[in-house]
Structures are given as C-alpha cells and as structure tokens.
Amino acid sequence: MSYISNVISGCCPNCKKTKVFETNGNPFLFRMPKMNQECKVCNYSFHRETGFYFGAMYMSYALTVAEMVAVFVIGLILSLSFLQMFIGVVIVVLLLSTFNYKMSRLMWLNIFYKKDEE
Ligand SMILES: [Zn+2]
Numbered sequence: 001m002s003y004i005s006n007v008i009s010g011c012c013p014n015c016k017k018t019k020v021f022e023t024n025g026n027p028f029l030f031r032m033p034k035m036n037q038e039c040k041v042c043n044y045s046f047h048r049e050t051g052f053y054f055g056a057m058y059m060s061y062a063l064t065v066a067e068m069v070a071v072f073v074i075g076l077i078l079s080l081s082f083l084q085m086f087i088g089v090v091i092v093v094l095l096l097s098t099f100n101y102k103m104s105r106l107m108w109l110n111i112f113y114k115k116d117e118e
Pocket residue numbers: 012013014015016017018039040041042043044
C-alpha cells in the first residue's frame with residue numbers, strides 16, 4: 001500500500017517530506033516536469049546512476065497503452081466511429097504525456113527503493 005501512496009503523492013520514498021518533482025510541466029506549453037537532483041531533507045539521490053530512468057520508459061509505455069485501451073472502450077460504449085476514437089486517443093495521450101512522464105519515473109524510483117540503502 002505504501003508503494004501506491006508514495007507514487008500518487010510524489011514524495012521522496014525515503015523520508016516522504018519533499019516532492020520528487022520541482023515543477024509539474026505543461027503539455028500545452030511543451031514543458032516537461034523538472035525533477036530534483038536529491039531530497040532537500042534527507043539527501044536521498046533521485047538520480048541514482050546514469051540511465052537509471054531508461055527503464056521508466058516501459059512504465060510510461062504501459063500507462064499509455066492502458067489509457068489508449070480505456071479511451072477505445074469508452075469509444076465502443078458510445079459507438080463512435082474509428083476516426084473519432086483515433087482522434088480521442090491522440091488527444092488523451094498528448095494531454096496526459098506529462099502525467100505519464102511523472103508517474104512512470106515515480107513508479108520506477110519506488111520499485112528500486114530499499115529502506116536500508118545509504
Ligand atoms: Zn527525503
């Protein structure tokens with residue numbers, strides 16, 4: 001349960017007192033969320049090693065596919081045409097891009113967090 005609450009709250013996995021991301025980003029202005037280098041309270045490093053967040057790409061892919069399937073199912077329920085569903089999927093995926101970026105990194109960071117580390 002703490003894994004899910006840590007990911008949703010976006011707090012440091014070690015002390016849970018500060019946010020991992022400095023800014024939220026904005027998909028309308030093409031601004032990606034900015035991540036802190038380390039926790040300001042407990043100095044837990046969020047950039048653990050070079051290429052650490054490469055694996056977060058797979059989490060982002062899974063989130064995006066889940067959102068696409070959800071929009072597709074809603075389109076089927078509303079009996080939309082294929083083109084309308086496609087446009088809906090594109091809009092939803094673009095609007096949720098910064099959300100997916102943040103969530104995938106938080107999920108990846110929390111997967112590899114161990115309490116006794118450092
Ligand atoms: Zn911390």
